Amino acid sequence: MFGVLATLTGVAAAHLVAALTVPAASPVLVVGSTVIDLTPTPVKEWAIRSFGTADKPILIGSVMLGVLVLAAIAGIVAARRITAGLLMIVGLAMLAGVLALLRPSAGPLDLLPSLVAALVGAVALWWLHRLEESAPGAGVEGAAGPTRRGVLLAAGGLAAAAAVLGSAGRFISAYRLKGTDIDLPTATGTTPPLPDGLDGKIKGISPFRTPTADFYRVDTRLSLPIVDAETWSLTIDGDVDQEVTLTLADLYELEVIERDITLTCVSNDVGGPYVGAARWLGVRLTDVLDLAGIDNTSADQILSTDVDGMTISTPLATATDGRDAMIVFGMNGEPLPRENGFPVRMVVPGLYGFVSACKWITKMTLTTYDDQQAYWTERDWATEAPIKISSRIDTPKPLSDSSPGRIAIGGVAWAQGVGIKGVEVRIDGGPWQPATLGPDAGDDYWRQWFLEWDAAPGQHFLACRATNNDGDVQTPVRATPFPEGSTGIQEIAVNVG
Missing domain, CATH: 3.90.420.10 (Oxidoreductase, molybdopterin-binding domain)
Structure with a gap:
């Protein structure tokens, strides 16, 4: 427990220092960034597919868990040989310091959070073990020194300090990230207003302009x-x-x-x-x-x-x-x-x-x-990477439940630089049916689309495909994002009844 508490206190202090200097140099973030850089591309793509925007919190949590496991081991070692335990705590922190200095834009301040983590963590671990050794029962019966309760209070104080330091670091980082208010210039000429989309007409469709x-x-x-x-x-x-x-x-x-x-x-x-x-x-x-x-x-x-x-x-x-x-x-x-x-x-x-x-x-x-x-x-991604023709079903959602009757199948399609000419929908493997397109805001902008469907009870399979203004049809050949973008037809299952 002592190794974990000492490390948490050191990491929290380092996070506060990083928030005041270089946020990206916070030790856990430095290690996490290194893990990202060293992770093979297939694993990265799997993480994005599996976790979406939660991939980064999961990574940070995993790194922190690994650090705490090593810290616990350092605490066990310190109970037998305090010097060895302290060296492990310092080594963990300084590894993050080395990684921080290897960042492309690193400067002297990037090392400071890791130095603080090493110092605070080592002092905290030494102090806790010193208190425990001098408590009654640690040596001679009835020897003078702090009680076991005092050791527990000290540990609780360190835990509270770690919470306060970490919270202060998060607050300062959030405060420094404010202040994007700048006076923007006015565009030359008049830009036509964006046409009204299908947002208010087709429930569940992506907004024509993404908030x-x-x-x-x-x-x-x-x-x-x-x-x-x-x-x-x-x-x-x-x-x-x-x-x-x-x-x-x-x-x-x-x-x-x-x-x-x-x-x-x-x-x-x-x-x-x-x-x-x-x-x-x-x-x-x-x-x-x-x-x-x-x-x-x-x-x-x-x-x-x-x-x-x-x-x-x-x-x-x-x-x-x-x-x-x-x-x-x-x-x-x-x-x-x-x-x-x-x-x-x-x-x-x-x-x-x-x-x-x-x-x-x-x-x-x-x-x-x-x-x-x-x-x-x-990392072997393509150098020329034009965006592929693609379309997406927004509504109904995959595996959703709908009542029988008139249902709007709707979504968006894009073919940047060329523009969307049409979208077709296939229901239960039947013929492709033309969908109705939403407004056109130019070839570099996506199009909304929808198709009214008389849905009968049962499970159904819905697919969509787009055609661009050059007459090219979205390919059904399935390809993963690596190395130049995914291809294929989206098909979803929905339940009616």
Whole structure:
């Protein structure tokens, strides 16, 4: 118990220090991030499919459980040889310190939380064992010193201290993550309002515009970066005519545009939730690159780097082929939330996010795939990753129960960069039936769709497929997300009666 209490106190103190300095350097988060980096791709994809957005809390909990098991062993060792137990506690903390220093953007402050964990944990363990050894019964009968009750009170005090320190760390981190209120510029020209969708007509269908709070988030981060908009900057370097560094105010001086664009994560399986549609405010990516000069570049990729060193690789030719690739600072009329990249991120329609949507971006390097590889490229994901034609059934839900009679089958379909021409529905393996499409907000935006169905009692199987504006039909061939996005037809079972 002493080893666990001492470690919990050390970790809590370290979390508080990290909250005040570098949140991502908190020891448990550092170890968790390392586990993410070392986990094979199939295991990562399994975790996302199995746990969804709960994958990160589960990982953190698993890391913490492993740490506490080792801490318990250290406590047992300390009962026999205090020096060996203390060295184990210090070693656990310093392992996290080494991992913190190996982070791409690590600095001296990244080591501080682990040093605090080592010091507090070791002192707490030594103190508890010193109290126990001097309690009556530990040595000579009736020897002077704290009572057993005093040892228990000391242990309870450490547990309370750990709770207070951990809570303070969480409070400070949450406080520092506030303050995304910045004055956004107005877009040049008039952006037509988004048409009314089918939200109020078809119960259970995805909103035509995804509410910002509900927009999906998939990334490798276990903590959100705390970025100050006042000091943030974006550097364009590499194979350019001149290196350029821009502030947020500099971006505001460029032509500001608004675009309705659907984003999709490559980890989205057929029928999955990792897709969302929003109105983005920002500047054209090409306008930013032109400031550095790329007419004579031999680069074939934009290597984007976020504030903590994460890298994303975007094909240069695709990003500059005339599509509305953007450097974004606004989302649905508000500043970007921190979860979605505050203060600035990249958005490239038609490409999966892992090759196009760098969040918390701070640098763009014009280079080649031969010279430099991004995080996902090193893990054998595709370099060219156009989004596949796909459709999803939102209502009725899989394995749901409905009453017989008229039922609306509805959902969304997307084919970014090309647009959706039609959606068809198949019921119980019968012929494909054309669905009614919702409003059109452009080729980069998804379409809602629905089909009225006279449902008879029993179990039924529903499937959907989309056709894009080029006449290409969604393939029935099943493929997993790795390495370039999933394919296949979604088919669900529902119960009527």
